[in-house]
Amino acid sequence: xxxxxxxxxxxxxxxxxxxxxxxxxxxxxxxxxxxxxxxxxxxxxxxxxxxxxxxxxxxxxxxxxxxxxxxxxxxxxxxxxxxxxxxxxxxxxxxxxxxxxxxxxxxxxxxxxxxxxxxxxxxxxxxxxxxxxxxxxxxxxxxxxxxxxxxxxxxxxxxxxxxxxxxxxxxxxxxxxxxxxxxxxxxxxxxxxxxxxxxxxxxxxxxxxxxxxxxxxxxxxxxxxxxxxxxxxxxxxxxxxxxxxxxxxxxxxxxxxxxxxxxxxxxxxxxxxxxxxxxxxxxxxxxxxxxxxxxxxxxxxxxxxxxxxxxxxxxxxxxxxxxxxxxxxxxxxxxxxxxxxxxxxxxxxxxxxxxxxxxxxxxxxxxxxxxxxxxxxxxxxxxxxxxxxxxxxxxxxxxxxxxxxxxxxxxxxxxxxxxxxxxxxxxxxxxxxxxxxxxxxxxxxxxxxxxxxxxxxxxxxxxxxxxxxxxxxxxxxxxxxxxxxxxxxxxxxxxxxxxxxxxxxxxxxxxxxxxxxxxxxxxxxxxxxxxxxxxxxxxxxxxxxxxxxxxxxxxxxxxxxxxxxxxxxxxxxxxxxxxxxxxxxxxxxxxxxxxxxxxxxxxxxxxxxxxxxxxxxxxxxxxxxxxxxxxxxxxxxxxxx
Numbered sequence: 331x332x333x334x335x336x337x338x339x340x341x342x343x344x345x346x347x348x349x350x351x352x353x354x355x356x357x358x359x360x361x362x363x364x365x366x367x368x369x370x371x372x373x374x375x376x377x378x379x380x381x382x383x384x385x386x387x388x389x390x391x392x393x394x395x396x397x398x399x400x401x402x403x404x405x406x407x408x409x410x411x412x413x414x415x416x417x418x419x420x421x422x423x424x425x426x427x428x429x430x431x432x433x434x435x436x437x438x439x440x441x442x443x444x445x446x447x448x449x450x451x452x453x454x455x456x457x458x459x460x461x462x463x464x465x466x467x468x469x470x471x472x473x474x475x476x477x478x479x480x481x482x483x484x485x486x487x488x489x490x491x492x493x494x495x496x497x498x499x500x501x502x503x504x505x506x507x508x509x510x511x512x513x514x515x516x517x518x519x520x521x522x523x524x525x526x527x528x529x530x531x532x533x534x535x536x537x538x539x540x541x542x543x544x545x546x547x548x549x550x551x552x553x554x555x556x557x558x559x560x561x562x563x564x565x566x567x568x569x570x571x572x573x574x575x576x577x578x579x580x581x582x583x584x585x586x587x588x589x590x591x592x593x594x595x596x597x598x599x600x601x602x603x604x605x606x607x608x609x610x611x612x613x614x615x616x617x618x619x620x621x622x623x624x625x626x627x628x629x630x631x632x633x634x635x636x637x638x639x640x641x642x643x644x645x646x647x648x649x650x651x652x653x654x655x656x657x658x659x660x661x662x663x664x665x666x667x668x669x670x671x672x673x674x675x676x677x678x679x680x681x682x683x684x685x686x687x688x689x690x691x692x693x694x695x696x697x698x699x700x701x702x703x704x705x706x707x708x709x710x711x712x713x714x715x716x717x718x719x720x721x722x723x724x725x726x727x728x729x730x731x732x733x734x735x736x737x738x739x740x741x742x743x744x745x746x747x748x749x750x751x752x753x754x755x756x757x758x759x760x761x762x763x764x765x766x767x768x769x770x771x772x773x774x775x776x777x778x779x780x781x782x783x784x785x786x787x788x789x790x791x792x793x794x795x796x797x798x799x800x801x802x803x804x805x806x807x808x809x810x811x812x813x814x815x816x817x818x819x820x821x822x823x824x825x826x827x828x829x830x831x832x833x834x835x836x837x838x839x840x841x842x843x844x845x846x847x848x849x850x851x852x853x854x855x856x857x858x859x860x861x862x863x864x865x866x867x868x869x870x871x872x873x874x875x876x877x878x879x880x881x882x883x884x885x886x887x888x889x890x891x892x893x894x895x896x897x898x899x900x901x902x903x904x905x906x907x908x909x910x911x912x913x914x915x916x917x918x919x920x921x922x923x924x925x926x927x928x929x930x931x932x933x934x935x936x937x938x939x940x941x942x943x944x945x946x947x948x949x950x951x952x953x954x955x956x957x958x959x960x961x962x963x964x965x966x967x968x969x970x971x
Contacts, residue, residue, distance in 0.1 A: 434535030526577025777807030
């Protein structure tokens with residue numbers, strides 16, 4: 331694939347990753363002159379028509395998403411049985427790599443990363459798209475700390491058409507919800523469960539469930555309770571523990587209803603790590619109760635009771651009347667006694683009670699003078715930022731105006747710290763999605779956003795108002811202008827076919843166009859050195875500066891010399907098994923890719939204590955050998971046989 335151009339636009343530069351479903355390459359978009367990531371489906375999937383339909387449908391749906399925490403999908407295409415997705419290129423690492431590099435993460439970092447993931451999920455769910463494969467492997471962290479969720483909408487196509495590809499599920503089963511493990515209906519709450527497992531791994535450094543096989547792990551998600559994070563590490567803040575436990579409830583009805591609810595608790599916890607501030611904390615207060623089954627026997631028993639003799643009905647009726655009469659008399663006596671006690675107590679207390687005045691809007695000194703006249707005391711318990719009242723003014727009181735209080739009582743009040751001020755960050759020069767993140771981090775809002783032509787690249791912020799460094803009230807709006815790139819001017823493509831290279835170059839220059847790639851191929855009908863094909867037809871209007879590719883004839887192709895037939899060659903290979911602190915079994919799979927065909931040539935279970943294993947492989951010419959341990963790609967080597 332290296333060096334190939336897809337869609338006459340995306341030039342493949344290097345391989346940067348891969349999994350059981352696809353290979354990922356870094357490419358350059360010739361049209362916009364930027365780097366992109368291209369996910370190319372493996373050959374074994376391209377002949378599954380149902381899968382290809384779902385793959386295209388789900389990928390195009392995901393392409394409609396636009397959010398700073400979601401990897402953008404730019405294009406979906408197919409060329410010569412090569413199906414691919416063009417995505418935003420992220421220069422960074424996966425969250426899985428970040429956890430491996432750092433172990434368990436700090437609480438504030440866990441909340442920040444989780445908030446960005448939840449914001450991405452909330453945007454997708456509002457657009458009726460469920461991810462279905464949230465795991466650290468599908469979450470990217472850029473070098474400047476941005477969090478990006480990838481593979482939106484693709485998981486739905488994979489799970490329905492590649493269920494037999496066990497290697498695809500090994501990495502995901504650790505994060506799957508109970509309903510996914512059962513093959514039941516999945517919805518937004520399934521994504522919330524998976525995010526809860528990701529949070530668990532971030533804060534503890536370990537997964538809640540692990541086993542010898544994907545099936546055993548799936549059963550644990552269905553049956554076994556999750557050990558609370560604070561039982562693993564009691565230094566974990568209570569709020570994070572509660573959020574994780576609510577998100578990972580096996581009963582969907584006890585989880586957060588929406589990602590927005592989860593976001594509210596995450597945002598509250600960010601500034602109150604040690605205080606119990608969780609809003610949606612009802613998962614322990616409503617235990618599931620078994621209800622009696624209404625079956626035919628129950629209905630029949632009920633009918634027998636209703637058809638008892640009239641004699642019994644009369645006795646029961648008399649008893650019920652006597653019980654009802656006694657109940658009415660007793661209720662009357664209790665009510666009368668309570669009323670009498672209330673009036674006696676009220677009369678006793680009225681001598682020492684005063685009505686609480688309104689302290690809101692007063693200074694503390696004014697409130698104290700007013701309170702002393704009534705025999706009350708004022709206590710300042712808290713200061714809060716407030717946009718309505720100036721600094722030092724009371725904004726809340728523990729007992730409202732008009733209520734009664736005993737003389738000597740203390741009225742708690744909260745006073746204003748005034749408007750909370752934040753410093754405007756510099757967003758000029760940033761991409762527009764980065765600008766939104768910078769504003770959100772400062773609790774500022776996106777204001778009026780306009781677009782203008784400029785020499786800056788597309789989607790770069792040209793200017794902002796207010797300027798960077800200015801101090802404004804928290805929650806203020808910031809207006810900015812985004813670049814639409816240079817203003818395009820149109821020109822006409824000249825006729826290049828029939829000319830030589832120099833003439834073609836001069837013609838293009840005269841029309842303010844550039845010469846693009848030159849391809850040389852044999853052509854029996856066109857003399858050597860003459861252009862026989864151009865990438866844009868003559869007479870078409872294109873932007874000035876567009877590169878036009880041409881094909882030049884090499885003349886008639888000489889008769890090829892017969893090549894000696896190559897015999898298959900068998901070679902022995904040794905591969906190191908993964909290192910492990912404890913000896914464990916590893917499922918080993920070795921694939922060879924030869925002439926575009928992929929074949930499983932070795933599959934065994936080895937113990938890590940063996941250190942390495944050996945196998946022989948037969949092949950011809952250039953062969954790619956790929957080794958998987960427990961379904962995850964471990965190493966790839968190109969071998970010439």
